Amino acid sequence: MRDIYRIFWKELVQVFRDRKLVFSTLILPVLLMPIFMFGPSLVLQRLLQGAQERKQEVAVLNLPEEALRALEQAGLSPKAHPDPEGAVREGKYPVGVRYEQGVYRVYGRLAGGLTEGQVAVSKVQGALQALKEAKVAEALAQRGIPHQVLTPFQVEVVDTSPEREKAGGLLGFLLPFFLVVFVLTGGQVVAVDATAGEKEKGTLEALLAAPVPLLQIALGKTLATVAMALLSGAAGLLGLALGGALTARFGGLLSGGEGQTLALGGQVSLDWGSFLALFLTALLLALFMGAVMVSLGLFARSFKEAQSYVVPLQLLALLPLLFLQFRGFLELQTWHYLLPLFNVALLMDALLKGSATPLQAGLTWLSTLVYGGIALRLAVLAFAREDVVYRN
Structure with missing residues (x-):
């Protein structure tokens, strides 16, 4: 054990002697994650609010007087134009409307992501929808029919998600993703330097x-790789949690369709049991990936070659996390918690939602420990081969 500790401490001391590396690995994530979480949502919210308040010009053709008044009441400025579609396509107007044979055609450039043109299109749609409802109500009133006949009943959607899942918001998905990212990034620093770097x-x-x-x-x-990976993961999660708290406090919400909103922040609430389970999951993941990175680094001839091996490994480890956004469409089976990396992603997601079972946790921990032991065995075999150690 004393020799293991000496090697372990030697590797960490070499890393911590590089102050720039320590800053970029442990301190910079805490500073940048709040900006990544809070900055874009706040800027986008302000831009959307400004676009809603701004009076956009609308290219119109053959619109009735009542439609023109509806657009003006919605904060738009109608401008007569012989070709609204072409004007919008050329970028002269953010939105255009043509009335022909009882049909209002609204033109907008909608394929370029969230733009002011899309906001203007939504304002036009809202104005014309309000005009349509007013005309229907007027026609019904002339015939003595109450307007309520069009809405004989109401539909109300109630979110029955567990409180922990609702409180997490988008942060519940981002936390496992960034945890793995920072674990891999921090572990890479030691693994590559302790193998190819020493060569x-x-x-x-x-x-x-x-x-x-x-x-x-x-x-x-x-x-040593595991220790640095966990420190990096903790730094990243601290920054992520800080960013999520700021976003939730200052109202980081995006307007969605039909009056819905998407929470960009969130508050992850974990009891001590879930927290320890999440930490153990991250520890076993770091052990598994650390042993793999040590093996790959030893096979490399140089520091740069080792980095070229580790980057595809990181992409491979992140692939299962991308499937978490489709987990609602999958019928999870017990054997899914035996798949390397994918099982860790599933268990982290379940722990944050409070839905993890002892069987799921046990299968994930046991299988990840076995995979880590296999990877460690491969590292020992690599150290025993002179043709690998002396590749340079």
Whole structure:
């Protein structure tokens, strides 16, 4: 154990001697994550609010007088134009309207993402819809029919999601994603430097010549990778939680369709059991990925080559997390919690929602531990091969 600790401490000391590396890995995420979480949502909210209050010009053709008045009441400025569609396509107007044979055709450039043109189109649609309802109400009143006949009943949608899931908002999805990102990023720093980096510096041969079992060498380097990965993950989560709290406090909401809103922030509420389970999941993930990165780094001839191996590994690890956004369409089976990386993503998501079961947690932890043991065994075998250690 003493030799493992010495190797473990040696690797961490080398990392912490580089102040720029420590700043970029542990401090910068805490500072940047609130900006990433809070900044875009606040800016977008202000831009949407400004677009709603601004009076946009509308290219119109053959519109009745009542439609023109409806557009003006909605904060729009109708401008007669012989070709509203062409004017919008050329960018002269954000929106255009043509009335022909009882049909209002609204033109807008809608394929470029969220723009002021889309806001103007929504304002035109709202104005014309209000005009339509007013004319229907007027026609019904002339015939002595109450307007309520058009709405014989109402439909109310109630969100029955658990309180923890509703409180999390979008942060409940982002937390597992960024946790894995920071775990991989922080672990890469130590894993690459402790293997390919030592090859380039010429210190790996001296370490292997010491009377220390290969298992202890591999375990010491892997544990140093795990420690840095967890520190990086904690720094990232701290910044993410701070950004989510700021966003939720200052109203980081985006307007959705039909009056709905999307919460960009959120508050993750975990009891001690769920918190410890989440920490253990992250620890086992870091152990698994750390052993894999140590093995890949040892096979590399240089520091740059090791980085070229680790980057595709990171993309591969993030792939299961992308499927979390489609989890509502999947019928999860027990064996899904045995799939490497995918099981970690599923368990983290369930823990944050408060829906994880002991069976799901046990299968995920046991399988991830087995995968980590296999990866560690591969690292030991790599250390034992001279054709791998002396590749340069």
